[in-house]
Amino acid sequence: MSSFELSGRKVLVTGGARGLGAGMATAMAAAGASVMLADVTKDIGEQTAATITANGGGSAGFVELDVTDDAQWETAVAHTVAELGGLDVVVNNAGIEVTQLLVDTDPDEITAMLRVNVLGTMLGIKHAFRAMRPGGAAGSGGAVINISSVAATIAFPAIAGYSGTKSAVDRLTRVAAMESGKLGYGVRVNCIYPGLVATDMGVKLAVETSGLGLFESPEAAVGAVVELTPSGRLGEVSDIADAAVFLASDAARFVNGVGLPVDGGMGM
Template sequence: MTRLAESVALVTGASSGIGNAIASTFGREGANVVLADVRRDPKLTEEESVFDRLDATDAEYTFVETDVTDEGQVENAVDTAVSEFGGLDVLVNNAGIYYQAPAEEAPMDDYDAIMDVNVRGVFLCSKHALPHLRARKGKIVNLASIYGLVGGGQSAAYCASKGAVANLTRQMALDYAEDEVNVNALAPGIIETAQNAEWRETDPVLLEDWQRRTPWPRFGTPEDVANAALFLASDESDFVTGTILSVDGGWTAQ
């Protein structure tokens, strides 16, 4: 399967969870993948390494240690894609963090960190990738969240950040439509990742609430999100831009 044959994709937060699945799927589909993350190893030791998954498909890839809040490191990641593989066709802004607290209790350090990674990171990566994407009529796939579309319990800062990602997606889609650069976002629901593993394992009340609010009879997997990202990164989505695609088992349909 080569839906991304010969394309070059930069995936942030590529070592773990959804980013790992997206990078692996893109490599399987023929893309040359630039893995950008603050760490090489996945957050959970039982998670298969993205490097092993890419090696299994004989994909071409390179890793760049990248803090998406640091403009110099972001520039370096983009430059690496261009120097290693000759250009850039797809940017996936996946890197993100989450701290849970209602507004009155949220430490400002947590708020600042969430906004830095989840919003500034998307902005910086897009800013530096866009000149190359314009040259090749490329694609941006941002990771928003259901909590960027509807409220989420005790998640004020996170909701603010993902709402910003959703509307930044819409605006960039308008700004670059004439250049034929597609800009879309995914809004995952409850996806079984390292980020929420502890809550799923130790908080039965929260788990029951998530199950009640997800009409589909299971939670999502990183591969569910990766398959949606693949569509948005491929030629099949050429007339799709400014869209926030929910991958949530029906959560936001209620």
């Protein structure tokens, strides 16, 4: 019988200080994993890790990480392996979103998204593979879970740059799964397409798209998303977190190189 239980797993979650990252880390700890939260926001990250541990959801630690910095990745993974005693799962969740119309494209802001959302994910895959493959610091294979977005599968105004970067995450996932298989790394690589969730990023999108005159109000923007969603609601952090636990678990042992929509049907 398949199990969603993660006892003994060692997990690194980027962007883990808050929002979806904190939710996924909390859910994995509750399923029995030891988790390391990685983020640029040190104070909030340490507090989130302490809360997870205090709530009896398994052990949690924090490491500071700018996902665009190759050297910091090397340090963060080494720290995780040393502190947790291994590494079985890497969740590449860290990301940023810039809302802008195509006629107002700001090259610097697009470059920032490319660096965090695309380069950051590539470096996460790189260092996960190096640690998990045979002969690596952990060396027992595992799973990489990349966080894409429903934005990669729909046409929604004012997020062309973000949609492009999240589409890239999907392609990276599939190529990484193939490389891992061909080279015998023993690492499954999948991604999740979250629908709109009322995190800080989700609320920001509603406010900014209405500010551009695309919707009458933030509430109207949210309403438009709900109207496009067969399930008739926004996503919740727990919806995405449960999917991440599944992909990290043995229940997903033959799930590899796919994008899992967790969007209530919005992107179908």
